Amino acid sequence: MNIQPIEIQANLSRTIRAIEAEAWMDMLDAAPPSVRKQLGIETFRSDNACFLACRELSAVPFNRGFAVEPQWSANDKEMAEGVRWLDRNASKTWVIQVDEEGFNASSAALSRMGVIQKDSGWIKFFSRAVPHIVPNEPRIEIADGNRKASDFANVINAGYGFPTATFEWFKALASRDRWTCYVAYADDEPCSAGAAFVGSAGAWFGVDATLVSARGKGLQSAVIARRLRDVRDKGAVIAMAETGRPATVDSPLGTSFRNYQRAGFEAQHYSANFARDRSVPRGATPVFMM
Structure with missing residues (x-):
C-alpha cells in the first residue's frame, strides 16, 4: 500500500x-x-x-x-x-x-x-465525497439525542483516555450546528465513534475512536463510509482527514491511515x-x- x-x-x-x-x-x-x-x-x-x-x-x-x-x-x-x-x-x-x-x-x-x-x-488526506460501501456494515447511529450523545462522548473519552471534563464537551459537540457525530454499535454496545463537520470549503472527518475490545472489526471503516455518504448529501464536494504518519504501512500506528486509504482517501501532504x-x-x- x-x-x-x-x-x-x-x-x-x-x-x-x-x-x-x-x-x-x-x-x-x-x-x-x-x-x-x-x-x-x-x-x-x-x-x-x-x-x-x-x-x-x-x-x-x-x-x-x-x-x-x-x-x-x-x-x-x-x-x-x-x-x-x-x-x-x-x-x-x-x-x-x-x-x-x-x-x-x-x-x-x-x-x-x-x-x-x-x-x-x-x-493530510482528501477524498471526493462519493458513496463507499462497506460489506456487513454494523449498526451506526447519529448522536442526535441525549442518550446517543452520551454514547458518543463516552466512546471518545474511553478511546482516547481523556479526563472526565471532556465528556460534556463532546456531548455538546453532537448537537452543534454543522456537526454530525456518529456511534457504531456491536452487540448493542457503543464501541466506535467519529464526527463530520461541513464547513464553507468542504467536510472534515475526525474524533475517530474505537474501544480496544472492538478493534479489528471494521467499525472505523464503516463510520468513514457513512460520513462520506452523508456529507455528499449535505453538499460537500471534498472531505479531508488527518492521521499520524506511520513509519511503514505495517506499523500498528498506521491502522487509521490504512482505513482512510481503503475508503478512497489520498495522501495530499505531510x-x-x-x-x-x-x-x-x-x-x-x-x-x-x-
Missing part, C-alpha cells in the same frame, strides 16, 4: 488547511464555558495561521499551530506572535505543524526562534511537528525580546 502523497497541488493543500482550521476552531468553541475554563481552551487566528490551545489536556492535536496560507513563513513577526501565543496559552506539549509547501523557509524561521523538528508528524527546543533558553532567542 502506497504511503507517499500524490504530487502536491497547492490549491488543494490550501483548501485542506482552510477546512481543518474552520473545523478545529469550531470544535474548541463548542466546549461549554465551564469546560473551557477547566481545560484552559483558547483559539487564535492570525492573518495566515491558526492556533489551538487546551492547556490542561496534553494532547498534541489540541495544542498546536499551523499555517493556513504559505505567506505565514515569510513573516517572522507573525510567526513569533504565534509562538508566543502558544507559550502563554497551550500545554507544554504544543507543536507547530509545517507542511511540505514552504517547509525550508518555515523550518529555518522556527529554528531561529528555538523551535525545532520533533517528528514526522501527520498526513505535516511535520515542530516543538520548542528545551535546551535553548527562551531569553537567548532575539525574537522573544520584541
Whole structure:
C-alpha cells in the first residue's frame, strides 16, 4: 500500500488547511464555558495561521499551530506572535505543524526562534465525497439525542483516555450546528465513534475512536463510509482527514491511515511537528525580546 502523497497541488493543500482550521476552531468553541475554563481552551487566528490551545489536556492535536496560507513563513513577526501565543496559552506539549509547501523557509524561521523538528508528524488526506460501501456494515447511529450523545462522548473519552471534563464537551459537540457525530454499535454496545463537520470549503472527518475490545472489526471503516455518504448529501464536494504518519504501512500506528486509504482517501501532504527546543533558553532567542 502506497504511503507517499500524490504530487502536491497547492490549491488543494490550501483548501485542506482552510477546512481543518474552520473545523478545529469550531470544535474548541463548542466546549461549554465551564469546560473551557477547566481545560484552559483558547483559539487564535492570525492573518495566515491558526492556533489551538487546551492547556490542561496534553494532547498534541489540541495544542498546536499551523499555517493556513504559505505567506505565514515569510513573516517572522507573525510567526513569533504565534509562538508566543502558544507559550502563554497551550500545554507544554504544543507543536507547530509545517507542511511540505514552504517547509525550508518555515523550518529555518522556527529554528531561529528555538523551535525545532520533533517528528514526522501527520498526513493530510482528501477524498471526493462519493458513496463507499462497506460489506456487513454494523449498526451506526447519529448522536442526535441525549442518550446517543452520551454514547458518543463516552466512546471518545474511553478511546482516547481523556479526563472526565471532556465528556460534556463532546456531548455538546453532537448537537452543534454543522456537526454530525456518529456511534457504531456491536452487540448493542457503543464501541466506535467519529464526527463530520461541513464547513464553507468542504467536510472534515475526525474524533475517530474505537474501544480496544472492538478493534479489528471494521467499525472505523464503516463510520468513514457513512460520513462520506452523508456529507455528499449535505453538499460537500471534498472531505479531508488527518492521521499520524506511520513509519511503514505495517506499523500498528498506521491502522487509521490504512482505513482512510481503503475508503478512497489520498495522501495530499505531510505535516511535520515542530516543538520548542528545551535546551535553548527562551531569553537567548532575539525574537522573544520584541
